[in-house]
Amino acid sequence: MISVKKVDNRTLNFLERIYIWEIARGIAVTSRHFFINLFNPKKIMTVQYPEEKLALPASALLRTRHRLKVRADGSPKCVACFMCQTACPAFCIKIESAEYPDNSVEKYPAVFDIDLSRCVMCGMCVEACPEDAISMDTGEIPGAAVTRSALLLTKEDLLRNLPGEPSVLGAANALANEYLRSRGEE
Amino acid sequence: MMELIEANKDMLLFTAAAGVKVLAFLGAIMGFAGLLTLAERKVSALMQDRIGPNRASVLGFTLNGLFHPLADAIKMIFKEDFVPARAEKLLFTLAPMFALVPVLALFAVIPFGDYVMVFGYQLDLQIADVPLGIFFVLALSGLAIYGVFLAGWASKNNFALLGAMRGAAQMVSYEVVLGLTMVGLLMIYGSGSLQDMVRAQGKLLFDFIPAWGIVLQPFAFVLFLTAAIAENKRTPFDLVEGESEIIGYFMEYSSMRFAAFMFAEFVEIILVAMLASTLFFGGWQVPYLYDTGFIFPGGGALELDHYLVAALQVGSIIAKTIFFSWFLLVVRWTLPRFRFDQLMSLCWKGLLPLALLNILVTGAAMLLLGKI
Numbered sequence: 001m002i003s004v005k006k007v008d009n010r011t012l013n014f015l016e017r018i019y020i021w022e023i024a025r026g027i028a029v030t031s032r033h034f035f036i037n038l039f040n041p042k043k044i045m046t047v048q049y050p051e052e053k054l055a056l057p058a059s060a061l062l063r064t065r066h067r068l069k070v071r072a073d074g075s076p077k078c079v080a081c082f083m084c085q086t087a088c089p090a091f092c093i094k095i096e097s098a099e100y101p102d103n104s105v106e107k108y109p110a111v112f113d114i115d116l117s118r119c120v121m122c123g124m125c126v127e128a129c130p131e132d133a134i135s136m137d138t139g140e141i142p143g144a145a146v147t148r149s150a151l152l153l154t155k156e157d158l159l160r161n162l163p164g165e166p167s168v169l170g171a172a173n174a175l176a177n178e179y180l181r182s183r184g185e186e
Numbered sequence: 187m188m189e190l191i192e193a194n195k196d197m198l199l200f201t202a203a204a205g206v207k208v209l210a211f212l213g214a215i216m217g218f219a220g221l222l223t224l225a226e227r228k229v230s231a232l233m234q235d236r237i238g239p240n241r242a243s244v245l246g247f248t249l250n251g252l253f254h255p256l257a258d259a260i261k262m263i264f265k266e267d268f269v270p271a272r273a274e275k276l277l278f279t280l281a282p283m284f285a286l287v288p289v290l291a292l293f294a295v296i297p298f299g300d301y302v303m304v305f306g307y308q309l310d311l312q313i314a315d316v317p318l319g320i321f322f323v324l325a326l327s328g329l330a331i332y333g334v335f336l337a338g339w340a341s342k343n344n345f346a347l348l349g350a351m352r353g354a355a356q357m358v359s360y361e362v363v364l365g366l367t368m369v370g371l372l373m374i375y376g377s378g379s380l381q382d383m384v385r386a387q388g389k390l391l392f393d394f395i396p397a398w399g400i401v402l403q404p405f406a407f408v409l410f411l412t413a414a415i416a417e418n419k420r421t422p423f424d425l426v427e428g429e430s431e432i433i434g435y436f437m438e439y440s441s442m443r444f445a446a447f448m449f450a451e452f453v454e455i456i457l458v459a460m461l462a463s464t465l466f467f468g469g470w471q472v473p474y475l476y477d478t479g480f481i482f483p484g485g486g487a488l489e490l491d492h493y494l495v496a497a498l499q500v501g502s503i504i505a506k507t508i509f510f511s512w513f514l515l516v517v518r519w520t521l522p523r524f525r526f527d528q529l530m531s532l533c534w535k536g537l538l539p540l541a542l543l544n545i546l547v548t549g550a551a552m553l554l555l556g557k558i
Contacts, residue, residue, distance in 0.1 A: 020193065020408065023517075023521065024521075026520045026521065027516055027517065027520050027522075030516055030519060030520045031233070033232070033233050033234070033235060034233045034516065036227060037232040037233075037235060040302045041237070044235055046235075046237045048237070157198045
């Protein structure tokens, strides 16, 4: 059933039809805004983004830059199962797996790249992860960059421990630490 | 050689003075037009509760966006100067000049002050006091149509041609109204020279109201401003170009040729502002200010130096020009665009009869008051 809304199209009165008075009223509105903003530029709501930033809303649903979580011993939680790479609709995750020599149960990612220039910030990788190893809670909003390579997040970018988890690097897992150390020395 | 200079002294002095006036006035207009390109964006931003452009910086100083006209100019210069393969090369090149030159030439007849005494010589603050300056204004603003139409025609592009046709139809129509609104002033002041008109506006009505055009011809002022905005091709009459959706006559233009069209538009804003203040708001007149200083209607008087008087008068037209330029920007960012049939019926069915009526009423009033 289509509901019909009756619009009361009243005929314009004389003042409205000659247009001049209505123009004057419109100009009064716009020039009032002009002068208010001219003398109080501080009150303009524009946020000049890269210099000024508003606090992000504290919501669990907020999706910001990705990070890879680490275990208490410092090794990445990621087991290189390729679930996130499969789930990613933008094909921006690239994983290469490797095996621990002393651990036949799980793998670790030798390469874990996220191409932010392709990422659509959908959060599918976080949903797909069976190990709760990737999350998007860093509070950093990826901005623009001059080169494509500046938007490529590598594994050690992602392993940077940010808000929520204190840095526990330097603990037991020798390989992960060695990897991080070797990258740090380069 | 010396005798030759001595014999033609007056001629040489006149030429030198005219040259200086042309350079100073034209330089001021060009600079102000450049600033207007920034003002347009800043005014619109402030009206819409935004900040506007403020990023262009020289050595880290942004001066709240003052360098943007400079950045725009540099960008325009380095853009590719593209000419369509099938365009009429000569006309395509001539069109931006036809748009810009008549508008700049119009400033020759607009007085920007009374006179100053320089080393004992009287220097009129007007480039050329043409006896029929008002017709010169109409003639040259009619020439601006060629810029629009040549641009559309020479591009060999159907959409540009359609835009040019809209432009020609609009400008020819509003040209008529623009001319007729000035007839009332011509009748009252009895002179076609803009300087004479401004001098006549220095008189007082009933000994206390300045006899400005707005007091004598308030109705003509509204018609004049409407027709002038339409001549200027700006919103609400900007469907000549309609940059956001329908495409205008300069769509094939790029680089400095395009900049010439845009610049002509901004120079026209100043022109309309100066004409409105010259014809209807006393030009360089300051109320109650005469050659010797202020003489107030209550009997008070204030003696002023000649140079101070001249400076006040030039300052007066500058202030009026800035106000009207601002007003035109506000109008442009307040009103929505007309449809083309509305535009045409507003001109031929609305403004034209009203302009004729204005002439009739002015004539009748002058007859009754015994001014003829």
